[in-house]
Amino acid sequence: MARSVIRFADWSLSVDLSGSGPIFESECTTCGESSGTADEKEGPETWCLRHAGRTGHTGFRGITTSFFRAQKVGDQ
Template identity: 45%
Template sequence: MTAKALARTFALAVWRLVQHDEEGVPAAIFEMECMTCHERSGPDETGKRPPIWALEHAGMAPGHRVFKLHTETYWRAEPSASNPLAEAPA
């Protein structure tokens, strides 16, 4: 089998995308950004602080009323059972 054929075989293998949930990896990180001045709330793993920050920011700078919520989540690609790269069951 040539390297080109091997590459095709793996390119057609089935993969799945799953949320990366190992210990120490947060489910998500949230951060609010003011679209007027681009100041940010700072990252928060609970999601509770960014909206409060946005309201406080709007109260202190009345012309700043549009915000963007940045959300980071972590994902991992895993080979499916039919993929040659899948680990054999223990």
């Protein structure tokens, strides 16, 4: 992910790369069933196709969780 920084007063917010990377998940918008979480989006996307084949449900919600860290400016 591109490094972006948002500043507000003495605080800045940036993507936190110290722990987990983004987490991906797919949810069926018909029945609410979930693919479970994964470190890459391929698994949850493949799950959508398997779920469509198994149930006939065709609508899905893709959820990406990213992590941010707030830091006092000048407090490296």
